[in-house]
Amino acid sequence: MLGVYIHIPFCQQKCAYCAFASFVTDEKERERYIKKLIFDINNFHLLYPQKRYRKIDTIYIGGGTPSLLSIKQLEKIIQAVKENFNLAEDYEFTIECNPNSIDEEKLKFYKQCGINRLSIGVQSLDDDQLKFAGRLHNGDCAMKAIEMAGKYFDNISCDVLIGLLGMNKDKYIMQIEKLISNGVKHISAYMLQIEKGTLIEKIVKEKRVTLPLDEDCIEVYDRTAKFLAENAFYQYEVSNFAINGYESKHNLKYWTGEEYVGFGLSAHSYLGGKRISCADRLDLYYKDEGEFSEELSNKELIEEHIMLGLRCKIGINKNYLLEKGYDITKNSYLQDFIEKEIIITQKDDNILKLNPQYYGVNNFIITSLLPK
Secondary structure, eight states: OEEEEEEEOBOSSOOTTOOSSOBOOOHHHHHHHHHHHHHHHHHHHHHOOOGGGTEEEEEEEEESOGGGSOHHHHHHHHHHHHHHSEEEEEEEEEEEEOGGGOOHHHHHHHHHTTOOEEEEEEEOSOHHHHHHHTOSOOHHHHHHHHHHHTTTOSOEEEEEEESOTTOOHHHHHHHHHHHHHTTOOEEEEEEOOOOTTSHHHHHHHTTSOOOOOHHHHHHHHHHHHHHHHHTTEEEEETTEEEETTOSOHHHHHHHHTOOEEEESTTOEEEETTEEEEOOSSHHHHHTTOOOEEEEOOHHHHHHHHHHHHTTBTTOEEHHHHHHTTOOGGGOTTHHHHHHTTSEEEETTTTEEEEOGGGGGGHHHHHHHHSOO
C-alpha cells in the first residue's frame, strides 16, 4: 500500500550538523509554501490515476520542524491528504517534533486529527552537546516534552546522535535508559555525519574542535544495541530499535522497496519503478521546475536491493538478484562472510542477512558484495 511523505522545511534555527532542505523563514513564506503543497496533493491523482494509489497506510510529516506549524496550517495540509486519499484502518501517522516547539494545545490537536505516532528530535540529553549541535532545547526541556507527549500518545520515537563533541560512553547509555524508562517505544540512534556545507564541517576543517574517534563511536553504537536488546528493543534496521509492534511502518517502505509519494521541497517518491525527486530550491519548486526522475536499471535495482536489504531485518534474496542478472554466490567475499558468520543464511539458504553484530561496519560488507 502507498505511503505519503510531506516535507516541511521550516526551522527556528539551522542545526550545526544539518544538510537537509530546511531553513528559517517568515510567516508569509510559510503560507505560500503550504498553498503550493496543498495544490500538489490535490493534483496528484491527475498524474497518477491508478487505483492502487488511492489507499494509503502511512503518512509521515517530516522536516525541518513540522511542529513549528500552527494548528490551522497543519489542519489544511491534513484535510487535503484525507480528501485525496483513503486511509487504511490500521494506518500509521507520524509527525516530527522538536521538544521546544510542542505544547499541550498542539498535542491535543495532533491526537484529534488522527496522528498516532510522534518522532521527537532529542539528539542528546547533555546540555553542552545540544549547544554544540545548535539545538534550541536542553535536556530538561526534552524530558518534559516526552512526559507531556506521553499523556496523549503511546507510540513515541526519539532520535539520538552518536559522536557529538564530548561524548561519554557511560553517560550515553544512561540517556538511552532515561528515555525508555519514560515510555519511549522506538529509538533511532544515528552516527554523526560531517555533511558538506554545515557549520560542523567548517569548524572541524578549521581544527577548532576534535570529535570522538570512529572506534569510540562504534563502541557506543554496539553498547547501545546490546543495552536496548536487553530491554526488549530489537534492531530492525542499522540505526533503528523498537519494542515489537512499534517499528516505523513508513520508514520500512523505503528499505523494502514499497511505493511511496513525497510532497514538498526536496521530497522523494518511488512510483511505478521510478525514483522521483522534487526541486531542492524554493524558487524552482514554486515554478514546478527542477524535478528529477529516473527509471532504475537492473544494475541499480541489484545495488539497491543489497544496500537496503543488508541494512535491515529483511536481508537480501539470492533468487531476486539472479533474476536481475547477478549471481551473488560467485562473489569472492560471500563464502568467507558466511563462514565467519558475518552473513547469516536463512530459508533454504535463499535469504542472506547481515549479522547485527556487524551493523556498525556495514558499509565495507555491503560494498564488498556489490557487483563489480
